Amino acid sequence: MRKTLWFMSMLIVVSLALAACGGGAPSGGGETVTVVETVIVEVTSSAPVVVAPTGFGVTLEAVKARGNLICGVNSQVPGFGYIDANGDFSGFDVDYCRALAAAIFGDASKVEFRPVTAAERFTALQSGEIDILSRNTTWSLVRDTELGGNFVHTTFYDGQGMMVPADSGITTLADLAGGTICVQTGTTTELNLADVMAAEGISYTPAVFEDADSTFAAYAENRCDAVTTDKSGLVSRRTVLADPSAHVILDVTMSREPLGPMVRHGDDQWFDIAQWTVFAMIVGEEFGITSANVDSIKTSATAPEVLRLLGNEGDMGLKLGLDNDWAYNIIKLVGNYEEVYNRNLGPDTPTYIPRGLNSLYTDGGLLYAPPVR
Amino acid sequence: MTQSNTILPPLTERSGVIRWLRKNLFGSWLDAILTIVGAFIIYWIVKELWTWVFTVAEWQVVATNLRLFMVGQYPLEQVWRLWIALAFIMFLTGNSLGIWARKSYFATILLLAFPVLLTLFPFGDEPRKWLIILTIVGVIGWGIGRTASEKLSRIVIIGWIISLPIFILLTRGFSPEDGIMPIVGTNLWGGLLLTFLLTVVGIIFSFPLGVLLALGRRSELPVIRLASVLYIELVRGVPLITVFFMAQLMLPLFLPPNITIDRVLRAMVAVTLFSAAYLAENVRGGLQAIPKGQFEAAHALGLNGLQTMYFIILPQALRLIIPILVGQFIAVFKDTALVAIVGLFDLVGIAKTVLAQPDFLGLQREVYVFISLIYWVLSYGMSYLSQQLEVKLGVGKR
Numbered sequence: 001m002r003k004t005l006w007f008m009s010m011l012i013v014v015s016l017a018l019a020a021c022g023g024g025a026p027s028g029g030g031e032t033v034t035v036v037e038t039v040i041v042e043v044t045s046s047a048p049v050v051v052a053p054t055g056f057g058v059t060l061e062a063v064k065a066r067g068n069l070i071c072g073v074n075s076q077v078p079g080f081g082y083i084d085a086n087g088d089f090s091g092f093d094v095d096y097c098r099a100l101a102a103a104i105f106g107d108a109s110k111v112e113f114r115p116v117t118a119a120e121r122f123t124a125l126q127s128g129e130i131d132i133l134s135r136n137t138t139w140s141l142v143r144d145t146e147l148g149g150n151f152v153h154t155t156f157y158d159g160q161g162m163m164v165p166a167d168s169g170i171t172t173l174a175d176l177a178g179g180t181i182c183v184q185t186g187t188t189t190e191l192n193l194a195d196v197m198a199a200e201g202i203s204y205t206p207a208v209f210e211d212a213d214s215t216f217a218a219y220a221e222n223r224c225d226a227v228t229t230d231k232s233g234l235v236s237r238r239t240v241l242a243d244p245s246a247h248v249i250l251d252v253t254m255s256r257e258p259l260g261p262m263v264r265h266g267d268d269q270w271f272d273i274a275q276w277t278v279f280a281m282i283v284g285e286e287f288g289i290t291s292a293n294v295d296s297i298k299t300s301a302t303a304p305e306v307l308r309l310l311g312n313e314g315d316m317g318l319k320l321g322l323d324n325d326w327a328y329n330i331i332k333l334v335g336n337y338e339e340v341y342n343r344n345l346g347p348d349t350p351t352y353i354p355r356g357l358n359s360l361y362t363d364g365g366l367l368y369a370p371p372v373r
Numbered sequence: 374m375t376q377s378n379t380i381l382p383p384l385t386e387r388s389g390v391i392r393w394l395r396k397n398l399f400g401s402w403l404d405a406i407l408t409i410v411g412a413f414i415i416y417w418i419v420k421e422l423w424t425w426v427f428t429v430a431e432w433q434v435v436a437t438n439l440r441l442f443m444v445g446q447y448p449l450e451q452v453w454r455l456w457i458a459l460a461f462i463m464f465l466t467g468n469s470l471g472i473w474a475r476k477s478y479f480a481t482i483l484l485l486a487f488p489v490l491l492t493l494f495p496f497g498d499e500p501r502k503w504l505i506i507l508t509i510v511g512v513i514g515w516g517i518g519r520t521a522s523e524k525l526s527r528i529v530i531i532g533w534i535i536s537l538p539i540f541i542l543l544t545r546g547f548s549p550e551d552g553i554m555p556i557v558g559t560n561l562w563g564g565l566l567l568t569f570l571l572t573v574v575g576i577i578f579s580f581p582l583g584v585l586l587a588l589g590r591r592s593e594l595p596v597i598r599l600a601s602v603l604y605i606e607l608v609r610g611v612p613l614i615t616v617f618f619m620a621q622l623m624l625p626l627f628l629p630p631n632i633t634i635d636r637v638l639r640a641m642v643a644v645t646l647f648s649a650a651y652l653a654e655n656v657r658g659g660l661q662a663i664p665k666g667q668f669e670a671a672h673a674l675g676l677n678g679l680q681t682m683y684f685i686i687l688p689q690a691l692r693l694i695i696p697i698l699v700g701q702f703i704a705v706f707k708d709t710a711l712v713a714i715v716g717l718f719d720l721v722g723i724a725k726t727v728l729a730q731p732d733f734l735g736l737q738r739e740v741y742v743f744i745s746l747i748y749w750v751l752s753y754g755m756s757y758l759s760q761q762l763e764v765k766l767g768v769g770k771r
Contacts, residue, residue, distance in 0.1 A: 070558070075726040082729035083718075085437045112560065115716045115726075120622045127625035129633065239734030350731040361496040 007111055011057055030327055032267045060104070060261070061268035063131055068110045071097035072130035075115040078236050079344050079351030080136050080156075085130065089113040090342040093134045096155060096261060099334040100132065100277045103326040122147045125264055134261040149212040149262040151210050152274040156260070157255035157357035157366055159230035163238060173202055173252055179225035180205045186214045189229055192255045212237075230257055235351050244350070251354040265318065273320050279369035280327040283309055284336030286369070291335045298328060308371045316372055327372075337367065410644060425738075434733040434741045437494050441727055445563015445718045451546070454568065457758040460510045462536055463488070467511035468529045471766075472519020480761055485511040501760050537577060543652045551618070559637035563718035565747060568635070571709040571719065575644035576702050577643070582645065582673050583652025589684065590657055597629040608650035621715040639713050648705050655697045659690035669712070692766055699759035703752045 027183025063069050074081035075095050081091040094113065097350050101111040116135060117123045125133045127150050137143070138158075139151040162181075164170040170179075173196070183190050185208035197204055207224045209215040216237050217225035228235070233250060238244050261278075263271050284290070289297050298310045307313040311324035318324060334340065345353045414504040431432075435442070470481045472632060488507035497502070516524070544562065546554040562570065589601030608616075620639040628634070663686050671681040691698070715721035724740045727733065 002387075049451055075716075075722075076729045078729045078731050078734055082731075083441065083446065083726045084730060085732075087441060087449070091547075114560065115516075115718070117714065117716045119618070120716065123622045125624060129625055183548065236729075236734075240737065241735070244735060 003253060005308065008142055010235075013139075016058050023222045047064060057267070058323065059131055059267045060273065063089065063104060068112050069097065069101045069128045069132070070112045070114055071100070071103060072116040072124050072133040072135055073097060073113050074135040077136060078239060079349065079353070080117075080232065089211070089346070091356065092156065092340060093136060093261075095344065096134045097132070099275060099281060102272065102329040103277050103280070104332040105323055106325070106329045106333075108329075120147065125149055125262060125327065130182040131270075132263050137260045137262055139258040139260055139315060143262070148265045148276070150265060150271055151258075152261045152276040154260045154270065155278055155368075156232075156256035156258075157253070158230055158232050158257035158259050159233050159357065160189055160228060162226050162249060162250045162254070163234045163247055164226045165221070165222075166246050169195040170226065171250065172251070173197070173200060176204055176226055177202050178204065179297055180207050180223070182215050182219045182224040182227040184206045184209055184212055184229065185336045189256065193228055196254045198237045200289055200317060216241075228254070230255075231353055232259075235353055239350070247289040249353065251356050252349045253356055269321055275321065276320055276327075277330060278328050279372070281335075281337040282360070282367050284327070286362070289331055289336060290339055291332055293327060294331045305347065305372050315373075358372070375660055376473070415604045423537065430739050430742075431733075431736055432732075432739060432743075434727065434736045434739050437733075438727045438730075439496065441501075441723050442720065442747075444566045445723055446561040447557060447563065447566065448561065451555070451557055454543045454546070454548070455502075456506075458540045459503075460507055461532075461539060463511040463515040465529060465532045465536060467514025467516075468518040468521075468525075471515040472521050472526050472529060474761070475519065477761060477762050480757075483517065485515060534770055537573060539633045540573075544570070559635050562637060564723045567712075567717065568706070568709050568719045569640055570637075571644055572702075572706045575648050575705045575709070576639045578641075578645040579648035579652055579705070582649035584656050584687070586649060586653035587656035587660060590653065591660060605650045613643075613647050613708050614714060616647050617711055617715045619643075636717060640709075640715075640717055644705060644709060647708075648701065651704075651709055652701055654700070655694050655701055656690065659694035660686065660696070662693055663689055666683070695759060699755060703755055705753060706755070707748060720747065 007119060033209055033302065036356065052221055053326070064116070071094075073091075075083060075091075077091070079091060081089065081093045083162040097113065098108040099113050101110040104110075113132050114124070116130065116133070121133055121135055121137065124130045132152075133149070136156070137151075139154060142223070143149060144151055154233065164176075164177070170176060181193065181204050183193055183206050189276075190206070190208065193206065195339045207218060209218060212233075214231070216227060218224060220241055227237075231253070231322065232239055234249050238247050239248070241247055248315070263274050268278075280373075283305070284294075287303065287309075288298075289310075301310065304313065306314050309324070310328045315324055320326065323329075335343070341355065341358065342348070345351055355363075355365065357366045359367060361368040399405045426548060439601070440452075441447065444455060447455070466484060468478070470484065485508055490502040492501045492504050496738040518529070521529075543554070544557065544566070545559075548554050550558070586601050586605055588598045590605065592598045592601070617640065620643040621636065622640065624634065667680060667685055667689070671685045676684065711718055711720050713725060716722070718726065721744065723746040724744050728737060728740055
């Protein structure tokens with residue numbers, strides 16, 4: 001009996017020690033972060049919150065010392081963030097993280113994806129568990145100020161959309177005149193719908209429901225001609241319909257839902273890097289530079305802005321605190337905006353969302369990057 | 374039969390198919406109607422289920438993502454380590470069955486043949502090979518166990534005690550990147566592997582803690598008693614999900630900025646601390662069922678307080694509460710599913726992310742039926758084994 005007791009205690013001790021070892025960070029650990037200052041900020045509830053060390057250049061230094069980027073992503077949104085059958089993260093927001101890693105390390109795989117839920121995403125960013133949040137987060141005033149983050153740039157202009165059966169022949173809002181539209185009551189969705197339809201002078205009958213499930217159930221039972229909610233929401237809801245391909249999302253947008261990556265307050269250099277990663281992808285699309293032709297363009301290009309972007313001329317990368325071929329790496333290893341969009345949300349994917357506002361300004365969209373000079 | 378002492382039941386209660394049917398299913402007109410309606414409902418359910426499972430359901434989603442369900446993002450080229458760990462446990466299982474359960478043939482065959490049964494499913498060649506190896510290892514262990522001496526049983530006990538540390542060591546690895554067992558970060562642990570580890574760690578560590586808390590609550594020292602009561606009531610007063618939220622969201626805010634505690638470790642600690650509070654009350658129930666005479670007899674023998682507890686009271690108390698303990702352990706197993714809400718990829722978490730794969734959109738039924746089946750098989754397995762243990766220990770008969 002005495003022996004058993006001894007073994008039991010040994011088990012506990014050994015297991016505890018192992019569990020503690022298991023707790024170590026997998027590669028390098030986060031201990032190398034130099035603590036510059038601890039900022040106390042006031043959150044809505046006025047509770048003091050300890051924020052991870054911030055200050056010009058601190059984040060980049062920490063990321064480089066660690067050897068990888070920790071990116072907070074979603075793992076449950078088709079097209080934007082999920083784990084594929086090989087166990088790798090995929091999606092539109094995920095590819096942005098890869099682009100950022102490519103810009104910093106010249107290696108798109110040097111990124112650790114940390115799945116964060118809607119509830120913990122801002123805490124994770126504030127406490128320094130993640131370096132950047134890239135998780136279909138809507139840019140709003142409160143989040144930009146009180147939650148201690150800065151939105152880098154809008155990478156996806158979401159907005160309220162409209163879904164109709166593919167065989168209905170409806171292609172514009174005007175085609176819905178006199179029809180019935182399923183909508184959830186008590187939401188901004190309902191108000192937006194009323195505003196937009198009134199502005200365009202289209203008469204319709206709203207069929208209102210208490211929650212999203214019953215709204216889409218009613219649509220599935222053909223009790224209305226169309227259903228409306230945010231476009232990315234329509235995409236994921238469409239997937240659970242009996243025949244997803246029998247429904248199309250119209251190319252109209254009825255409200256503003258700008259989604260984009262977010263960084264902590266206080267490190268302007270990191271903000272710049274994150275922002276210019278987005279810009280590089282947009283400029284890449286504008287000049288037709290793709291992962292396939294970037295090598296030949298780099299050797300044959302004559303346009304001054306392309307030369308500056310790809311690091312042939314000037315020292316744009318150095319100004320950001322990166323290598324001069326930062327943008328070359330982004331486009332070579334991950335792709336320009338169009339490539340990333342089409343890979344995840346393009347017409348050949350089950351999660352197809354028409355580009356709409358997410359087109360270049362030259363095509364009537366909102367994508368517009370400052371000049372690289 | 375000449376010596377038979379069995380008392381035959383009255384003629385009306387003797388067996389016979391028709392007699393049994395008349396007695397149980399068609400005793401009266403009402404019974405007959407209920408039987409027919411019931412049979413029809415069962416037929417309908419089975420038929421619909423059969424049609425769905427074999428013609429409608431698209432099991433491709435499970436087959437393609439099987440690795441995710443089992444081990445999450447654990448690197449494929451390192452999965453052999455987990456098989457080795459499983460083989461070690463299988464060997465111990467075979468050994469133990471050979472030593473302690475020589476008469477439970479059914480349980481033995483079921484447990485040892487289980488991996489081979491799994492090869493009937495479309496698992497691919499590599500897992501099949503390993504599953505067959507598991508059964509072979511189990512049978513070898515059983516063979517050794519049957520011929521075992523007293524000495525071997527002691528070694529097997531040590532084996533069980535070091536099995537969890539070995540499992541964790543193999544899962545995590547210890548060598549640098551290019552070594553034989555490179556370290557696999559806990560952020561890559563997922564699926565059934567994570568559920569299993571959370572459960573086992575939760576059970577093993579909460580048990581001693583729960584016993585200590587139960588003893589503390591009955592202690593005559595006011596400080597210890599008060600601390601135990603406070604802990605138990607505080608933890609039992611909050612839902613598990615809030616404990617997870619505290620561990621995953623609040624803790625990082627309170628910690629100094631450059632200190633991070635592993636997320637999986639945080640979840641393990643949360644499960645352990647939570648489960649311990651409930652276990653403490655279960656154990657206390659067992660302690661209260663021990664008559665006062667047992668304490669007095671122990672004192673009369675000259676045993677001190679610790680010895681009384683260890684040799685007299687706890688063995689009886691714990692034997693009494695086996696059904697409750699197993700219930701608690703099954704609850705821990707299923708409660709770990711809550712970590713999916715705080716962003717860990719346990720079985721439920723991985724199911725949610727598999728459902729977001731564009732190739733398999735809208736297959737909720739297939740995925741959730743599959744993981745429910747895993748939960749059921751393992752929960753029932755625990756329940757079955759505990760019943761065997763109860764029979765062996767004679768609980769409810771003495």
